[in-house]
Amino acid sequence: MRIGIVCYPTFGGSGVVATELGIGLAKVGHEIHFITYRQPTRLDFFSENLYYHEVDIKSYPLFEHAPYELALASKMVSVVKYERLDLLHVHYAIPHASAAYMAKKILAEENIHIPIVTTLHGTDITLVGKDPSYEPVVTFSINHSDGVTAVSQDLKNETYKYFGVKRDIEVIPNFIDLNRFKKQKKEHFKLAICPNGEKLLVHTSNFRKVKRVEDVVRVFYEVRKEIPAKLLLVGDGPDRDRMERLCRELGTCDDVRFLGKLDAVEEVLSVSDLFIMPSEKESFGLAALEAMACEVPILTSNAGGIPELNVNGKTGFVCEVGDIQDMKEKALTILAEENLPTFKANALARAKEFDISNILPLYEKYYQETIEKSLKKAQ
Numbered sequence: 001m002r003i004g005i006v007c008y009p010t011f012g013g014s015g016v017v018a019t020e021l022g023i024g025l026a027k028v029g030h031e032i033h034f035i036t037y038r039q040p041t042r043l044d045f046f047s048e049n050l051y052y053h054e055v056d057i058k059s060y061p062l063f064e065h066a067p068y069e070l071a072l073a074s075k076m077v078s079v080v081k082y083e084r085l086d087l088l089h090v091h092y093a094i095p096h097a098s099a100a101y102m103a104k105k106i107l108a109e110e111n112i113h114i115p116i117v118t119t120l121h122g123t124d125i126t127l128v129g130k131d132p133s134y135e136p137v138v139t140f141s142i143n144h145s146d147g148v149t150a151v152s153q154d155l156k157n158e159t160y161k162y163f164g165v166k167r168d169i170e171v172i173p174n175f176i177d178l179n180r181f182k183k184q185k186k187e188h189f190k191l192a193i194c195p196n197g198e199k200l201l202v203h204t205s206n207f208r209k210v211k212r213v214e215d216v217v218r219v220f221y222e223v224r225k226e227i228p229a230k231l232l233l234v235g236d237g238p239d240r241d242r243m244e245r246l247c248r249e250l251g252t253c254d255d256v257r258f259l260g261k262l263d264a265v266e267e268v269l270s271v272s273d274l275f276i277m278p279s280e281k282e283s284f285g286l287a288a289l290e291a292m293a294c295e296v297p298i299l300t301s302n303a304g305g306i307p308e309l310n311v312n313g314k315t316g317f318v319c320e321v322g323d324i325q326d327m328k329e330k331a332l333t334i335l336a337e338e339n340l341p342t343f344k345a346n347a348l349a350r351a352k353e354f355d356i357s358n359i360l361p362l363y364e365k366y367y368q369e370t371i372e373k374s375l376k377k378a379q
């Protein structure tokens, strides 16, 4: 198939899923055309089946905000037409699904029929999308996509709850490439951070409010009162400064390291003992899956689709959002010498269920079905 993939080319989960999906599809012989405003972060190599088309956003003194959606729709029109695409797959509804709808209608005027698949990733539904300033357009573009997927059953339920959406939504979970995300031998790194055998806790995120990074810092503070431990905070975002101040207030600075954005997060995960994801909202929790693939148990909140990934009591524990005391107790249970190896093994076993080799065929099948259905509809 010739497939166009539209996504945010950033470190964010939706962009990572879209890029890895495109790379995986290219490996099995599909021709993949990325349409984004910048080269996607993980697309930094050559492959004969991968193409990159940059959206050209022209500004003009009259515009306070350049009309990205129009530039994107125009780029989609030209790529679909000249690369003779079979399907467009847009990741994150805003504004990709409505731009795709516009492109589809423009192409229809030239008798070119292009099926659109929209993947809902999370905040495009649970946070930004349901805001009245976007909701009507999001509802419309979901209803008018030829196929819609959501990354968890919970996200599918939320979509029905908050939007006037009647159509079917296919659940296709996030996935991981276990050839890349696996425990690596980085013992020298562990020794440098934890010279006295301390337990290593880790959190990775974009430090936005929904991630509740403060809970990570507070859980760590409580855990450290009981056992020697260190904390690594990976990523960057609006809450980072506040977290640095909180560490100073709590007197934990010597044991907490802020690493900023990292390309090779798997190296850090490889030496970690516990991953913490206390999010207020989380449609799936790709970052937690990445940790599990590196044999790291996870301590999470019960937000959104996280319980569909984290098997309570096996791969880690699922706690109420904001329950610091419970999280502390569960962290200590996981980190106990007699429990840790079992939690680590369970985390890896669960991650294997989400290997790209299991999930990629679900997308291929869904593309095929969507193309067939929309062709029938067009006839």
Ligand code: GMT
Pocket: 012, 013, 014, 015, 017, 092, 121, 122, 123, 151, 174, 206, 208, 210, 281, 282, 283, 284, 285, 286, 287
């Ligand atoms: O977590 C973020 O804030 C980034 C966000 C995104 O849209 O890029 O991630 C969302 O999509 C990921 C991939 O499908 C999911 O694994 C994340 O759980 C989801 N984030 C939220 O729902 C907050």
